[in-house]
Amino acid sequence: MNSNALSRRNFVQLVGLGLAGMGAAGLAGCAGQSAPADSSAKDDDGFKLVEDGKLTLVSNFYFPPFVSMNEKTGDYEGFDVDLYKAICEKLSLEPNILPTVQFDTIIPTIKQGGKADVSLGAITITDAREQEIDFSDPYLDSxxxxxxxxxxxxxxxxxxxxxxxxxxxxxxxxxxxxxxxxxxxxxxxxxxxxxxxxxxxxxxxxxxxxxxxxxxxxxxxxxxxxxxxxxxxxxxxxEQYGVVISKDQPGLTKAINKALADIQSDGTMDSLQQKWFGQTL
Incomplete structure (x- = not known):
């Protein structure tokens, strides 16, 4: 699969040792409508989701410790999976994770729309990719x-x-x-x-x-x-990792950036790093 992100330069030493759809149903507060002053993040500027009330994720789940599948339970897990679920919680949306796909299909899928709203999975922010899709603010360095x-x-x-x-x-x-x-x-x-x-x-x-x-x-x-x-x-x-979002959904990008800032400020990011890397980086 480069701003105020967390340093990964000492990762090895520390650890011992990663679409927006145009669905028929959308959330309230679409672009061009004024939202109430106390509206939630998902109403700011407006955005539509593949499934109403859910934030749909597509990723390649063969990139641990960021995204992987637990062979015993069949559940998706990893640092980025937990971060995605934390974003869902901040936006009052349900997680909706699609089956694994090949990595090189992710950017085209998000760009095309209709199947998934976002992708996380240690996806590096690059100029070439930013020609096709939007990234959130970076959340980790590598x-x-x-x-x-x-x-x-x-x-x-x-x-x-x-x-x-x-x-x-x-x-x-x-x-x-x-x-x-x-x-x-x-x-x-x-x-x-x-x-x-x-x-x-x-x-x-x-x-x-x-x-x-x-x-x-x-x-x-x-x-x-x-x-x-x-x-x-x-x-x-x-390199820096970011959440992949469609260019057609600037409101969703804004909402996710706010969620990431809240996750950083309230200690959630530190907790996830402790869980997956054994240290706060």
């Missing part, structure tokens, strides 16, 4: 990372940028963009999700994987002990 096997001999960008080197990435992400730009001699292999990429590195199918630092740090800690982020493997891209 960098990219190189992941290799612990017994790998090629561990630096210079060593991996060579003919015959296959580098795994999740298709459509900023990790793929970085790899294509900075490893032009290598073969970049876009995959459906980051778990496929990490497993491919683990099995020696790929020489390395490029992905968000919080994700690689988390996965190495809980599931891929034979992989590592080598010395110098943190890539200082200075």
């Amino acid at each position: 960098n990219q990372s190189i992941v290799v096997r612990k017994d790998a001999t090629a561990t630096t960008a210079e060593q991996l940028n060579a003919d015959g080197m296959q580098i795994a990435v999740q298709g459509g992400t900023s990790g793929e963009e970085w790899a294509k730009e900075n490893l032009p001699k290598a073969t970049i292999v876009p995959l459906d999700d980051i778990i496929q990429a990490l497993t491919g590195v683990q099995s020696n199918l790929y020489a390395a994987c490029i992905t968000d630092l919080p994700v690689s740090s988390y996965e190495i800690k809980i599931a891929y002990s034979d992989l590592m982020i080598p010395e110098g493997g943190e890539i200082p891209t200075g």
Whole structure:
């Protein structure tokens, strides 16, 4: 899958070691109508939702610890899932989570409208994406990372940028963009999700994987002990994550920005970071 967001530069050290629809029914206070002084955030400037009274989320749920599926319960979970539910609570809307989709379909889905209102899932704010959709204010900072096997001999960008080197990435992400730009001699292999990429590195199918630092740090800690982020493997891209919203729904963007500010000020953001990262960042 860059303002006053929370610093992620020390993530590895701290953790041990991410559409607007045009549905028939809409909320009160549509654009052009004056809202009462005591109206809720969802009435400010007006916005329409795919389902009345619900904020519908689309995401790729293979990007822990931000978005994933609990194999035992079948429930969606993660930092961004909890943040989304906190936003729903602030807007007095019910959560409505759609089945997982491939990451590179998310921006087109939100842009087209009619299926989902928002997307969260460690989605980096970029100029190219902002040509298609709107982002909320940033809520978290991140960098990219190189992941290799612990017994790998090629561990630096210079060593991996060579003919015959296959580098795994999740298709459509900023990790793929970085790899294509900075490893032009290598073969970049876009995959459906980051778990496929990490497993491919683990099995020696790929020489390395490029992905968000919080994700690689988390996965190495809980599931891929034979992989590592080598010395110098943190890539200082200075990325920031935001909520994806349709350009046709400026009122929804405004409401979500207010919700994010409230989540930060009332301590909810700190609590979610403690839960998922083990520290307040």
